[in-house]
Amino acid sequence: MSTLLEVSGVSVSFDGFRAINNLSFHMGAAELRAVIGPNGAGKTTFMDIVTGKTRPDKGTIRWGEKGISLLGLSEARIAREGVGRKFQKPTVFEDQTVRANLLVALRNKRGPFAALFWRPGPADLERVDALSETIGLAAHLDRKSGELSHGQKQWLEIGMLLAQEPRLLLVDEPAAGMTVAEREKTTEILVEAAKTRAVVVVEHDMEFVRRLNCRVTVLHEGSVLAEGSLDHVTSNPDVIDVYLGR
């Protein structure tokens, strides 16, 4: 399997505190991966580094077939390279309709002048309809997204990421605050998405991770503690010690 993302030897400190410590991490082109770990393990910081929000102190990040370095690229540029990111808190444009949210996210030219003259064509509207179907918001396209329930906002954000057509999707705690039924639906969406692209899911909920049925990486104090199937890592004594045991 070809490597899409290769993070090696990355470290970052905040005021002397090592949030990420010599972290290495690989992702294939169409792979689903769960990242678990205790609070403060550096999961979100890891995503910050890959998406260009935080600059690492050392290490390299290689991307795609050509292995270009993502370090030094702006967040927007990295997003255009094909990295989509869902935040831990749902972040959608609350003042705008669900349809507008999805239309803005659709993969298109991103410059100001292109946006000024862009009109959604029939193909775009169809794509939005299909996406809204996928995320279960087809009936809510004309509502302001601020009115959606918490879970629906999470879905909308995932829908916006899918609209962006990324090659790698980084999803931070998608199931937080969701009901059981909503969680199941979220699992479906993510598993489906991972068939054609790489998806990294950070999650605390073990049930959720189990349903994802994928390779699991355990982070602890900024580096990888264990990696493998869920059963493999949950039987690892170190993991039980730092994470599951508590």
Added chain:
Amino acid sequence: MTGSFLKRNPSVPVVLGLLLIGTLAITAMAASGGLSTSFVKTLGMTLCLALAALAMDLVWGYAGILSLGNIAFFALGGYMIGMWLMTARTEGIVAESLAGQAIPPTPQEIRDAVGGQIFGVVGSSDFPTIWAFSGSLPAQLALVVLVPSALALVFGWLAFRSRVTGVYLSILTQAMTLALALYLFQNDAGLRGNNGLSGLQNLPGLSGVPQSTVSLWFLWGSALALGLGYLLCAFVVSGKFGAILRGIRDNEARVRFLGYPVEGYKLAVFTLSAAITGIAGALYYPQAGIVNPAEMMPIASIYLAVWVAIGGRGRLYGAVIGAIAVSLISSFFTSGKLPDLDLGPLRLVWVDWWLVMLGFSFVLVTLLAPKGLGGLVDLWTQRRRPARHGADLGPDQGSFREEEAKA
């Protein structure tokens, strides 16, 4: 983003219609002698202020950048057109007075005499370099747009690139404005220091046309500019560009991680706002007659923001309503026509108390009606359109509020 232009901008025909009717009515009243020339000018100037408020709403209401620098663009627009007005008119006067001489004056002599006339007040008679194009109307008209845009572009590039946002950005824009004002106060800045440019109401070559007519020309010019400005702004904010601007205002990070170059968008809208504001200033100051650096003092920046806030941020007609309402009421209170109230120990001088009242109403609007005067329109449109799409009925979608509201 979807639907026809008019469907996306239902306010456009209303605003343009009212503007046309208003301008026609004023013209008719002025022609029948019902309105004084100075009042017609006040109305024309008010339309220019509305255009400036519109441009302010573009950056503040839509993109969330509270720019306190827009008033600088406004004054710069006035300066640029003022340079031509002063040069051309003084040339006319000088040429006339020199025409009687036995030896016809050389162009250089005329130029020197004009320089002496214009810059005599600051103890000089030479044209500073920045007046190089002042003899050409097309050049100065181009500069009306180019100078404010260029300033916005350079300043915006520096500020946005370093990701200064919120109140720090506002302070930075205010600092820019103040620095420019203080610079222009100096005589060697080349724009006649604190005298500014004056006599701008006199159009070169048209000394035979009475001011009552000129005032109507400018009224129509200002109305046309406001109408076109409104159309342009409506086009800008109702498409995807506008959706992204509002996205930047509400959640900059989300826009960035969708792959949009946020700085580019901010720069584009800031520069556009500066260009529109420059045009508004270029139409305003010939009606005011004088432009000087005092026009750019901090209070003026605040005024612009207050109009937009009172009118209602983030909706174009809000800015127009706010600017027109507040500046007309303001000119009523400060006209001195209102008799002062004697309240025993306290004497209510309206000219002074007006600012207090304005400040007070600003606070009230901000606290009690954040949608501003424009929010009143919602009351009306919602009564006409009962389909609330769930709005204001709470976010809980398990409870079928929409259905309940229909019943």
